[in-house]
Amino acid sequence: MLRLPRFRMEIPATAPEAAAMLRALGAHEEDPATLGTPRLHVMAVAGGTDVYPNMKRRQFTPETLVSLRRALSAEIGVNGEARIGGGATLAAVAEHPGLRARYRALAMAAELVSTPQLRNMGTIGGNLCLDTRCNWYDESLFWRTAEGYCMKTHPSVVCRVATSSPRCLAVASADTVPALIALGAQARVVSEDGERLVPVADLYRDDGMRYLAIRGDEIVTAVLLPKADGWRSTYLKLRDRGSFDFPIVGLAAAVKWDGGRVADARVALTAVASRPILVEAAGAALAGTALEEDAVAAAAEACFKAARPMDNTSGTIAQRKRTVSVFAGRALRELRQGDPS
Ligand SMILES: Cc1cc2nc3c(=O)[nH]c(=O)nc-3n(C[C@H](O)[C@H](O)[C@H](O)COP(=O)(O)OP(=O)(O)OC[C@H]3O[C@@H](n4cnc5c(N)ncnc54)[C@H](O)[C@@H]3O)c2cc1C
Numbered sequence: 346m347l348r349l350p351r352f353r354m355e356i357p358a359t360a361p362e363a364a365a366m367l368r369a370l371g372a373h374e375e376d377p378a379t380l381g382t383p384r385l386h387v388m389a390v391a392g393g394t395d396v397y398p399n400m401k402r403r404q405f406t407p408e409t410l411v412s413l414r415r416a417l418s419a420e421i422g423v424n425g426e427a428r429i430g431g432g433a434t435l436a437a438v439a440e441h442p443g444l445r446a447r448y449r450a451l452a453m454a455a456e457l458v459s460t461p462q463l464r465n466m467g468t469i470g471g472n473l474c475l476d477t478r479c480n481w482y483d484e485s486l487f488w489r490t491a492e493g494y495c496m497k498t499h500p501s502v503v504c505r506v507a508t509s510s511p512r513c514l515a516v517a518s519a520d521t522v523p524a525l526i527a528l529g530a531q532a533r534v535v536s537e538d539g540e541r542l543v544p545v546a547d548l549y550r551d552d553g554m555r556y557l558a559i560r561g562d563e564i565v566t567a568v569l570l571p572k573a574d575g576w577r578s579t580y581l582k583l584r585d586r587g588s589f590d591f592p593i594v595g596l597a598a599a600v601k602w603d604g605g606r607v608a609d610a611r612v613a614l615t616a617v618a619s620r621p622i623l624v625e626a627a628g629a630a631l632a633g634t635a636l637e638e639d640a641v642a643a644a645a646e647a648c649f650k651a652a653r654p655m656d657n658t659s660g661t662i663a664q665r666k667r668t669v670s671v672f673a674g675r676a677l678r679e680l681r682q683g684d685p686s
Pocket residue numbers: 388389390391392393394395396397398413417431432435457458459460463466467468469470471472473474475476518519520521563564565566589590591592
């Protein structure tokens with residue numbers, strides 16, 4: 346049995362208090378390059394469904410965890426626009442009637458995350474800030490010690506996926522993120538410096554180690570979705586086991602209809618690079634069309650080109666690239682007007 350290392354737990358009552366605590370304990374100075382080394386002093390934890398397994402495998406061993414469970418709202422409000430508290434569970438997101446009706450890709454993506462037990466604990470904030478994954482990283486300490494570690498925990502070691510890579514190639518693997526990007530969502534982020542809104546598409550960096558564009562003392566307190574009038578959306582996921590598994594390809598598509606023509610469209614991918622990808626060329630190929638077959642094929646080709654899977658999850662590179670274009674075709678056909686789905 347893998348056991349948790351010793352750690353101290355702080356349970357602040359509000360988000361500003363949690364942010365202040367993270368700052369005081371040095372989370373803003375944490376260099377993700379030092380994850381797994383004693384220099385990682387402090388981390389936030391929400392549902393803990395990713396943090397605790399990773400700590401058991403000693404992927405990181407913070408001395409202090411700042412729990413966000415009391416500090417974050419779990420409320421979901423859909424009233425024209427939508428506001429989802431950072432502490433809302435994935436189960437609540439998946440089941441919310443307003444989200445299912447108006448922001449379908451998000452409800453579908455949340456419903457496809459892991460298992461009911463984990464969806465009851467895992468939060469939307471935790472999913473947005475989920476650690477990147479890699480076959481060389483998500484292993485026990487015993488396995489990683491035997492293999493001599495990898496760059497993500499030991500920056501002086503090469504990236505085992507591509508030994509000449511100057512950066513870590515671990516993969517962005519959160520399911521709700523491409524859906525939120527396709528739906529034009531923003532994250533409300535709180536720190537001691539105050540509050541700011543960050544488009545979800547801008548929350549990430551193309552780096553498996555430094556994968557977030559926000560600091561360690563910044564907390565996602567809410568996700569805001571714009572009005573969904575005229576928009577239709579969907580999410581498709583490829584995984585090893587249909588019952589539960591991380592995505593090895595995830596694709597969200599959202600299309601805004603206006604008088605039989607596409608007024609706006611967004612297609613976003615997960616699990617095929619170190620960051621989620623908004624495929625702008627796909628949106629451009631769809632604007633002004635009625636999703637005719639040639640427009641769908643052009644968008645699918647753009648998605649195929651944008652996907653950059655590496656050999657560090659299940660499935661082969663060729664299979665995952667091909668799946669991206671097949672999924673783009675399926676998703677966009679599903680979003681044609683008049684389609685009963
Ligand atoms: C067996 C298994 C299968 C899984 N399958 C999937 C899957 O298919 N798809 C998928 O997307 N995920 C999957 N997960 C991962 C995880 O369950 C979900 O991503 C979940 O949403 C994480 O939320 P959490 O609240 O538990 O995050 P935590 O584990 O508490 O935190 C995750 C990360 O986010 C940070 N964090 C948490 N909340 C905030 C916040 N509000 N602001 C800033 N930082 C924050 C933490 O510091 C940590 O770095 C799986 C996990 C397991 C164990």
